[in-house]
Amino acid sequence: MGSQAVAMGSRAPHRGGMDAAIALTGVVKRYGAGKPALDGVSLTVAAREFLAVVGGSGSGKTTLLRLINRLSDPSAGEVRVRGADVRTLDPIVLRRGIGYVFQGIGLFPHLTVAENIAITPRLLGWDRARQQARAAELLGLVRLDPAYATRFPHELSGGERQRVGVARALAAHPDIVLMDEPFGALDPLTRDALGQDYRRMHEDLGLTSVMITHDVLEALLFADRIVVLQQGDLIADGPPATLIAHPHPYVRELMATPRRQAERLGAFLGGAAH
Amino acid sequence: MDTRFQTALAYLPDYFGNHVLVSMTALALGLAASLPLAFVCLRRPALRATLLTATSIVQTVPGLALLALFYPLLLGAASLSAEWFGVSFSALGFLPAVLALALYSMLPVLRNTITGLTTIDPAITEAAQGVGMTRLQSLRIVEIPLAMPVIMAGIRTAAVWVIGTATLSTPIGQTSLGNYIFSGLQTQNWIFVLFGCVAAAVLALAADQLLALIETGVAVRKRSRVVAGVAGLIAIVAIALVPAFAGGHARYLVGAKPFSEQYVLAALIKQRLDANGLAAGQRDGLGSAVILDALAANDIDTYVDYTGTIWANQMHRTDVVPRADVLAQVGEWLKRERNVTLLGGLGFENAYALAMTKKRAEALGIRSLADLAAQTPRLSIAGDYEFFQRPEWAALRAAYGLNFRTQRQMQPEFMYPAIAAGEVDVISAYTSDGRIAQYDLVVLDDPKHAIPPYDAVLLIAPKRTDNRAFIDALRPLLDAINVATMRDANARASAEGASPDQVARWLWEKISK
Numbered sequence: 001m002g003s004q005a006v007a008m009g010s011r012a013p014h015r016g017g018m019d020a021a022i023a024l025t026g027v028v029k030r031y032g033a034g035k036p037a038l039d040g041v042s043l044t045v046a047a048r049e050f051l052a053v054v055g056g057s058g059s060g061k062t063t064l065l066r067l068i069n070r071l072s073d074p075s076a077g078e079v080r081v082r083g084a085d086v087r088t089l090d091p092i093v094l095r096r097g098i099g100y101v102f103q104g105i106g107l108f109p110h111l112t113v114a115e116n117i118a119i120t121p122r123l124l125g126w127d128r129a130r131q132q133a134r135a136a137e138l139l140g141l142v143r144l145d146p147a148y149a150t151r152f153p154h155e156l157s158g159g160e161r162q163r164v165g166v167a168r169a170l171a172a173h174p175d176i177v178l179m180d181e182p183f184g185a186l187d188p189l190t191r192d193a194l195g196q197d198y199r200r201m202h203e204d205l206g207l208t209s210v211m212i213t214h215d216v217l218e219a220l221l222f223a224d225r226i227v228v229l230q231q232g233d234l235i236a237d238g239p240p241a242t243l244i245a246h247p248h249p250y251v252r253e254l255m256a257t258p259r260r261q262a263e264r265l266g267a268f269l270g271g272a273a274h
Numbered sequence: 275m276d277t278r279f280q281t282a283l284a285y286l287p288d289y290f291g292n293h294v295l296v297s298m299t300a301l302a303l304g305l306a307a308s309l310p311l312a313f314v315c316l317r318r319p320a321l322r323a324t325l326l327t328a329t330s331i332v333q334t335v336p337g338l339a340l341l342a343l344f345y346p347l348l349l350g351a352a353s354l355s356a357e358w359f360g361v362s363f364s365a366l367g368f369l370p371a372v373l374a375l376a377l378y379s380m381l382p383v384l385r386n387t388i389t390g391l392t393t394i395d396p397a398i399t400e401a402a403q404g405v406g407m408t409r410l411q412s413l414r415i416v417e418i419p420l421a422m423p424v425i426m427a428g429i430r431t432a433a434v435w436v437i438g439t440a441t442l443s444t445p446i447g448q449t450s451l452g453n454y455i456f457s458g459l460q461t462q463n464w465i466f467v468l469f470g471c472v473a474a475a476v477l478a479l480a481a482d483q484l485l486a487l488i489e490t491g492v493a494v495r496k497r498s499r500v501v502a503g504v505a506g507l508i509a510i511v512a513i514a515l516v517p518a519f520a521g522g523h524a525r526y527l528v529g530a531k532p533f534s535e536q537y538v539l540a541a542l543i544k545q546r547l548d549a550n551g552l553a554a555g556q557r558d559g560l561g562s563a564v565i566l567d568a569l570a571a572n573d574i575d576t577y578v579d580y581t582g583t584i585w586a587n588q589m590h591r592t593d594v595v596p597r598a599d600v601l602a603q604v605g606e607w608l609k610r611e612r613n614v615t616l617l618g619g620l621g622f623e624n625a626y627a628l629a630m631t632k633k634r635a636e637a638l639g640i641r642s643l644a645d646l647a648a649q650t651p652r653l654s655i656a657g658d659y660e661f662f663q664r665p666e667w668a669a670l671r672a673a674y675g676l677n678f679r680t681q682r683q684m685q686p687e688f689m690y691p692a693i694a695a696g697e698v699d700v701i702s703a704y705t706s707d708g709r710i711a712q713y714d715l716v717v718l719d720d721p722k723h724a725i726p727p728y729d730a731v732l733l734i735a736p737k738r739t740d741n742r743a744f745i746d747a748l749r750p751l752l753d754a755i756n757v758a759t760m761r762d763a764n765a766r767a768s769a770e771g772a773s774p775d776q777v778a779r780w781l782w783e784k785i786s787k
Contacts, residue, residue, distance in 0.1 A: 071404060095403070095404060100404040102404060106397050108398065108415075109420070119415075120406055123405070123407060124406075
């Protein structure tokens with residue numbers, strides 16, 4: 001595994017030990033015969049760290065995320081959240097304490113925006129007034145018009161829906177947020193705006209964030225640290241700067257792509273200016 | 275306004291009320307059974323398949339047969355319960371109708387609930403899990419609301435089916451809008467038939483639309499719509515309950531088999547009881563397999579049966595015995611085996627017989643069944659639904675070697691026009707039927723006495739055996755009606771425009787003079 005070979009970057013707080021918000025040790029997840037979806041992955045995420053998980057489809061990214069809030073359980077190995085083995089925790093309580101932004105959003109179509117946002121507070125038994133106040137507060141935080149509270153998801157644009165998805169994940173004041181390709185289906189402008197907004201919230205609220213993405217540029221721009229998954233193996237783990245010189249050719253290639261594209265773009269635009 | 279329409283209107287509160295009560299109770303029971311079952315088998319595919327198959331099979335049983343099957347079943351359960359727990363309940367009418375209809379309502383509810391819940395986008399259910407819902411919360415907050423349109427569609431289908439099928443609960447003793455249809459068919463009162471059909475259809479549509487109102491109200495969160503829908507349903511039930519609470523409940527019930535002579539006689543008996551201050555009601559259109567059991571179980575208090583029917587169907591006798599001996603032996607048997615009292619004969623006989631048009635009989639030179647036997651391979655016969663299953667038919671065939679070219683079952687009302695039009699050559703007829711004269715038919719002689727005598731007799735339920743007032747009210751009917759008078763009454767009942775009640779009043783006028 002590549003993680004031991006990688007030096008720590010300047011943006012990453014120190015990790016491991018008691019400070020780890022999330023710690024996976026030798027995690028294997030098998031679905032039937034053949035190569036496991038996750039094949040012995042060890043990984044720690046420090047409190048207040050922003051981790052991006054990068055990899056192609058079938059690399060095991062989503063599986064990794066689902067293990068953290070016990071949407072599924074590992075075939076072998078151990079998952080710890082805030083120091084506790086998740087198998088000793090009630091999965092319902094665990095999930096209510098972790099924000100989750102789903103791939104494809106997963107808003108409840110029959111509930112209003114405010115009801116969607118306040119769903120976890122409702123499950124936690126908050127009174128109605130407090131749920132409504134929290135929903136209004138979060139609409140502001142994700143920069144949506146307060147009038148959206150009474151609308152239904154189908155009345156919103158894709159970007160607006162994803163903002164609601166983020167708001168829902170943050171509603172019950174979680175310290176950990178898991179995001180599965182949160183901005184994947186959005187147009188580039190919306191995506192950048194939402195990414196920056198989220199990074200700001202991550203800082204302001206002191207969150208621990210794990211974001212899955214197949215977009216390396218997004219990972220480089222927003223995350224403190226990047227891990228790369230390839231067919232169930234964790235092949236790289238480190239701050240963006242160090243991965244650019246990673247020994248694994250796939251990782252080097254992956255990290256070089258945005259810069260190469262930027263250079264081509266620069267040359268193209270520069271040429272066009274003359 | 276047509277008098278038949280007015281008569282129909284007068285029955286409406288009773289028939290409508292009973293119809294609503296039996297169908298709403300059945301629907302409520304069906305929902306109470308199917309909805310939890312649907313949830314239980316949601317994650318058990320094997321159980322789900324078994325359940326859906328079982329309810330599909332129930333669905334293929336014709337409504338009338340399903341309803342009829344519940345009567346003997348409950349009768350057995352009632353006698354067991356009386357024996358073991360000392361608790362006895364009536365197996366007639368309401369209970370079997372409700373159970374059979376509830377069973378009938380289960381398929382659409384089960385199927386739609388399961389379909390609705392299993393076709394929800396898995397991304398949504400995973401999101402429900404991810405935000406921290408328990409299994410029950412996920413069902414309550416997310417899955418059931420999303421599946422609601424499909425579930426409600428199933429409930430609406432079930433409501434329409436149950437309200438429609440409830441018309442078939444008349445033959446097992448449950449008053450319903452089917453009373454119009456059954457008695458209308460018997461007495462050729464098409465206004466009654468139409469009235470019953472339209473009333474049932476209107477009720478079904480109203481229930482469907484009110485459920486739709488609730489459904490859309492829930493979907494678009496218009497509380498006013500939900501309230502209006504629920505209020506409408508409550509109003510229907512409330513209207514249905516009015517006749518049940520108003521007016522004294524009939525303490526004495528008179529049963530009638532489903533043909534017009536029985537309707538007239540039941541109406542006559544009811545009028546006699548009412549006239550003697552004994553509040554009476556009628557249970558019209560009871561199947562002849564059900565009616566004696568109902569009497570023995572005290573579900574009804576009295577009805578008119580025919581000695582030959584009991585002789586052949588209940589006592590399984592095929593021997594030839596003089597008329598008076600049959601009467602005596604039937605009386606003894608009823609007392610001994612069923613604890614039923616045979617009060618006495620009404621004075622006429624309504625025997626099964628084979629009849630032909632006078633013209634055809636003369637042309638073929640047929641006077642008796644013996645003459646008929648030689649020609650049967652070229653002739654066709656029509657009988658009512660019971661006839662070909664009855665022991666009398668077996669006895670006739672055995673005695674005379676009858677072997678018809680074709681044999682058809684028909685509603686009696688259509689048998690007479692059919693023979694008059696020459697579509698069939700021979701029909702099963704009743705000797706007291708007014709239509710024998712009306713259609714110019716001859717009854718063929720039975721020289722070998724293969725068919726037993728059919729004296730009309732008044733039977734009394736076990737619990738009324740020692741009820742002096744009751745017996746005294748009925749006594750004037752004994753030996754009071756001769757066959758010509760009964761034929762006349764039957765002809766009047768079959769004619770356009772006369773209700774059994776009117777004919778019964780005419781009959782009493784005639785015999786009390």
